[in-house]
Amino acid sequence: MDYLIWAGAAVSLVGLAGIVWCILSVSRAKRDGLDDEALRKRLQSIVGINLGALFVSVIGLMMVVLGIML
Template identity: 55%
Template sequence: MQGLVWGGTALSAIGLAGLMVCILRVLRARRAKLDDDAMRAEMRKVVPLNMGALFLSVIGLMLVIVGIILG
C-alpha cells in the first residue's frame, strides 16, 4: 500500500506544479496589461490546464487516502 501512497503523493505534486504554472501564466498576463480580448484569450488557454491540474491533485489525494486506509 505504500506504492499507493507514494504514487498519490507524486500525482498531487504534479497537480500542484500545474496549478503554480497556471498562477504564473495569469500573473504574467495581468502584468502585461493586456486588453480585454487578449486577457480572455489567455484565460481560455489556462482554464483546461487548471482543470487538469486540479484533477490530478484530487486523484492523487484520493490515492493517498485509500493507501492509508488499506495500509
C-alpha cells in the same frame, strides 16, 4: 500499500505544480497589459489546464487516502 501512498503523493505534487504554473501564467498575463479581448483569450486557455491540474491533484489525494485505508 506504501507504494500507493507514495505514488499518490507524487501525482498530487504534479497537480500542485500545474496549479502553480497556472497562477504564474495568469499573473504574467495581467502584467503584460493586454486589452480585454486578448487577456480573455489567454485566460480561457489557462482555465482548461487549471481544471486538469486540479483533477490530477484530487486523483493523487484519493490514491493517498486509499493507500492509508488499505
